[in-house]
Amino acid sequence: MNEEGTPDQDGIGQGGLETEATGPGITPGPFAELVGQQPAIAQLSAALQRPVPAYLFVGQTGWGTRRAADIFAGELLARHDPETADRHRRLAAAESHPAIAVVERTGAAISVEEARDIARRAELAPPEGSHQVLVLVDFHLVRNAAPALLKTIEEPPASTTFVVLAEEVTPELVTIASRCLRVDFRPIPTEVLVAAAAEEGFDPDAVAVAARAAGGDLERVRALLSDEAASQRWRRWSDLLGRVDGTAATASGLVAELIADLDAAGEALAASHARQLESFDHAEGDTPRGQTGRRKRLEERHKREARRLRNDALRAGMAALADEARARAVDAAGAQTYGRVGDGLADLELALLHNAREDLALLALLLALGEPTPSL
Template sequence: MSSVWDDVVGQTASIDQLKAAADKGPVHAYLFVGPPGSTKWQAARAFAARVVSGADDPDQRDARLALAGEHPDVREVRRTGPSISADQAREIVRVSSLAPTESARKVLILDEFHLLRPEGAALMLKTIEEPPPSTMFIICADFVPHELITISSRCARIDFRAIADGVIAARLLTEGVGPVEAQAASKAALGDLDRARLIATDPGLAERRKAFLTVSKSVDGSGAMATALARDLLAMIDAAAEPLAARHESEVEAVSARIKEFGERGSGKKQLEERHKRELRRHRTDELRAGLATMAATYRDALTAGAADVDAAVGAVRAIHASLEALERNPNERLLLEHLIWSLPAA
């Protein structure tokens, strides 16, 4: 039997908490915390669907619209720039004050709350703490930064975990991916189901993994080699984005067709363009993370096998982890890779 929770994968404990909350009556605000691709966004839509429809039936009209992001009383808010601005926060406060149009409740789903600017947090604190009785917040965040701890304390927190490789592989199999491809994609996805789906049909996955694996055997301490390796790795990452770019193109065509028929007002064109930029940026970062994690594994394996100088290998792993942390600051990718590879010892 189908359920509104069908798209929430590998999160049994979280689903049980949300089912219990829906049955006994939800509170005013929930905070869903977990890494990208953990299906917390799907859980937010599922919880909203359960709340506005009053039942666990994905085919019921209200639930179906909420799951598709199209219900008039389930408003989804995504950032339109690098962070959630004060202007967006003011709009969230305004919308939260409006009465629902069809249902007993209005649900606001806020995405990437960890990117809320401090001034926006100050504007929203009172509203999230005491929203109108008919308004409920579902706030999604990859993590809770220190400056948002006060707001998070006003919410019921639901934690989402990175999805296990086996669970991702099993899900991909049900979606028509072959066993070999599902196994490879699940391991390369680092617990991110969205990424696994994207790379499951990517013929270049094995080649990219091999390229990162062999970096430690190719380095010679020269800037020329570091530049060449960084260039080749980034070219592979560029090519890996082609399936995502093709999907974006089809979405743009669909929006353009709607604009042609109904006009641009309310078409969501700007939001679509911003989402595409975010997805491409995240795809590149995910590729680099996966590649750097693979590089680090080669040095750890060499250490385990007794085939590397301990100090050199440990230093290499630390340098790679420092580069992984630097990715959070949106650095110049080429310079980051070149500098890292130049510093690595041969293994």
């Protein structure tokens, strides 16, 4: 932190926020629910004592960046208005505070027009009180829109704080990042995920499989384990090696089962989304137009979550199949099968990366798995 109170160019890890808050005695305070993110919690706690105009939270969504932004925004507003601190925290946690705008893209990337809208919003007076927070989601996808926001983030009005969320710092985001105080989030270690999910009643073995598919993302692990049939679905993948016979008829039947499992994996999430929409209510002081916009953003977010869950469910099944093949690799024939499974899963990943039809990609995998093992 320099003498003028702005962030150092190297961000939080190199600047002035490594204070006593990073020491062994730090307590998580309002950030206690951020599992496995102790360094980030320490930095956020220190940041609340010395606010700056713009922050950059870097990490995957399920590592806690968005939840941290909600909590952090609520704490900032509570700091400006301590008499109604509880209200600020409650509304911020629900993403329904009129003075906190959570800005999400509507397309594949953040458009120049969306960036200009953010800049205009930043210049307006807060909808209530003396301060507002703009939470900008998915800014690793800012692309060509970055220049439209640079000046605003560099010198925002005193009444506006930016919290920028990004999965990574892309080349297009580098200049904006240099104007922000950076907080890095990290993948949650598997053992921490297993312990956290076990405390919530999930089976540790199932959590371990889900964690491999979810890449250290607690929210995605919870989504994968959101119904009791998850383990049964993964066992179906584990059993594939004993069921394939090289025929198209058998492979087609198994593909139908796997596709049905993928559909079922999303049912609990779909029900949760339906409940969210059913209970949807506009923020205090929000306009009808604002309510419509927030609902549209919520629906777009639901679509992304559903796609991600389906992909995670598929990869969890693939992990279960790989584990079974590895367990069988105790002799030469088992080692050959293990190699064939590895090749088949790599081909499946490549096909899905190129947007191949799910059923056809799975059919190719199962036909390959059903080929007889060559005699030694």
